[in-house]
Amino acid sequence: MKNDFWLNLPTKDLPRARKFFTDLGFEMNQVPGNPTHMVSMVLGEKKIIVNIFEEALFREFIGGHKVTDARESNEVLFSLGADSPQEVDQWMDKAVKAGATVYGKPGYKDGWMYGAGFVDPDGHRWNLLFMDMSKFPNR
Structure with missing residues (x-):
């Protein structure tokens, strides 16, 4: 442990x-x-x-201590890595069917990240993210 x-x-x-x-x-x-x-x-x-x-x-x-109502404020965002944009979409489909609320529709950001977000029934926010490191911008 x-x-x-x-x-x-x-x-x-x-x-x-x-x-x-x-x-x-x-x-x-x-x-x-x-x-x-x-x-x-x-x-x-x-x-x-x-x-x-x-x-x-x-x-x-x-x-x-008082428990925060996650439907009104958040202290943390849970992020789950995916192996492809299709896996992000599959997770989102499952989440919605299970009763989640979408707060971020699936889509690309900055040309190399594909993600989406849902809220579970208790208001906790979950982020799903695929990162195509071959397209990561050189800085």
Whole structure:
């Protein structure tokens, strides 16, 4: 567990969050005891863990501090790398079908990046990005 890295998020509706991320096809993290108080996912080749906890439990973890309503403000943007523009489009299709709201339609930026963005049911923003490094501008 040394040097492992976890991101923890709150949710107002754990079953909805579980269904949303399962519908997106995220790899679920096998947590001992099959807990009912969280959804745990593994993201990317570096195996970053994202845990989603019921809001009341999340509030305990942060010492009773107020939980930000991510539908009104954001502290973080989650970015997921894609291998092609088509993969970005596929992720977006899955996200919309699972109940996401689009905040950034798929498209190119600066001639070498192709991306899109969606908002999950709890208001957390996710960015999908393909970077064609062969077209990266020399500076």
